Amino acid sequence: MASKTEVKDLLEAGVHFGHLTRKWNPNMAPYIYMERNGIHVINLYKTVAKLDEAKEALKKIASSGRKILFVATKKQAKDIVADKVSNVNMPYITERWPGGMLTNFVTIRKAVKKMAAIDRMKKDGTFNxxxxxxxxxxxxxxxxxxxxxxxxxxxxxxxxAIFIVDTMREHIAVKEAQKLNIPIFAMVDTNSDPRPIDFVIPANDDAGKSIEVILTEVTEAVAEGLADRKNDKQEEKKAATETAEAVAEAPAKEAAPAPAVEEEKVTAKEVKEEAAPVEEKKEKVAEPKAKKEAPAPAAEVEDLTKIEGIGPKAAEALNNNGINTYADLSKAKADKIKEILTEASSRMAHLDPTTWPKQAKMAANGKWDELKEWQEKAKGGVE
Known part of the structure; x- marks a missing residue:
């Protein structure tokens, strides 16, 4: 559980200092405590409440395995963000925001791949x-x-999700995230408009100490989310190992008492059938054999984790609800799948099953090359 933020720590870091009253944005009025010497003072009790809310949301996103992009290009925030965020292995932008970073993500990925291609040239000798x-x-x-x-x-x-320091300076990043419905977390000063921000943290976004104390709280929450995810994976692995061992031991345990049971049955039959006609004996012996020779057909279960976005837990939830094959999944509706996942676990509520039926249809028809190509494009940021 993330530690609760103390008002005293924020006060010492100067988080409560806003901008000059003449530069204020009226939409920040609910977060302003008072005006002192021509400067607005931020209500730190509201800052603490909003910060704790943002930390909980960021922790959930991190535990789900999604990346959180941190953006801070102003001079006093660059080094702080790079230092704090690199510790939790999250992406960040501290230089100029590249236009289309989110809305034209495929092109940005090409530039990153070009960087990797240059590195390969240096390794294989082509560069020389x-x-x-x-x-x-x-x-x-x-x-x-x-x-x-x-x-x-x-x-x-x-x-x-995207975390922004100074929404006035990073207005392009805000607009791109809005267009793609990406949750926006931000430090919002008294001169900024909080309306486009999903998780507002009213705070001084100009002082280095203020930025550092907020980023420290936020990155700690992200680190906790990553630790929870790691623990969940270890538990799943452990559970899978225990299940496999139990399945391997089951036949041996069941086989041991079997001979004794059969002997008891034969003995009982011999006692009861001594006075019975030979034909009745044959019928009675034949009946159990017929029952043994007709076992119930096992339901066919296909590996649904080959569908992009479906993990072991999601596949198990689908199997429990009768969706065992690609054909079953291709006929299911996204809303119904979402309902199944949410009921199975709140941790799977963030999954988006919109494309699963489409992928399953390709798999059911044996179009694996086409499915692989589609998944590669989806990983690149486009469908």
Whole structure:
């Protein structure tokens, strides 16, 4: 459980200092405590409440396995964000925000892949075959890409959320996230408009100490979410191992008492059938054999985890509700699948099953190459 934020810590860091009263945004009125010497003072009790709410939401997103993109290009925030966020292995932008970073994510991924291609050239010796001028040009391009996009090299798909320091400065990032319905978390000062922000943290976004104390709280919540995810995976692995061991031991346990039971049955029959006619004996012996020779047909279960977005737990939830094959999944409606997942576990409520029936149809028809190609495009950020 994330530790509760103390008002005293925020007060010492100067989180309560807003902008000049003449620069205020009227929509920030609910978060302003008072005006002192021509400067607005932020209500830190509301800051604590909003910060705790944001921490809980970020923890859930991190535990679901989605990335959280941190954006802070102002001078006093760059180093703080790079230091704090790199500790939790999340992507961040501290240089210029590249236009279309989210709305044109496929192109941004191409630039990141170009950086990886240059690295491969240096490893396989191709780089040394270039002229001196060409090598200089390639090195400059690599340095430029590293500076602007190096911190998002591991972000292979759109982030699950975006955290912004100073929404006035990063207004383009806010608009792109709004367009794609990506949850926005932000430090919002008294001169900013809080309406486009999903999780507002009213705070001083100009002082380094203020930014540091908020980022420390936020990254700790993200770290807790990642730790929960790691623990869940270990528990799943442990449970799977125990299940496999139990299945392996089951036949041995069941086989031991079997001979004794059969002997008792034969003995009982011999006692009862001594006075019975031979034909009746044959019929009685034949009946159990007929029952043994007609076992109930086992339901066919296909590996649904081959569908992009379906994990072991989601597959188990679908199987429990009668969706065992790709054909079953292709006929199911997304709303119904969402309902099944949510009922099975609140941790799966974030999953989006919109494309699962479409993928399942390709799998059911044996179009595996087409399905793989579709999944590669989806991972790149587009369907």
């Amino acid at each position: 075959t270039l002229s001196k001028k060409e090598r200089l040009q390639v090195d400059r391009l690599r340095a430029k890409l590293e500076k602007n996009l190096g911190s998002i090299a591991d972000m292979t798909r759109l982030p699950g």
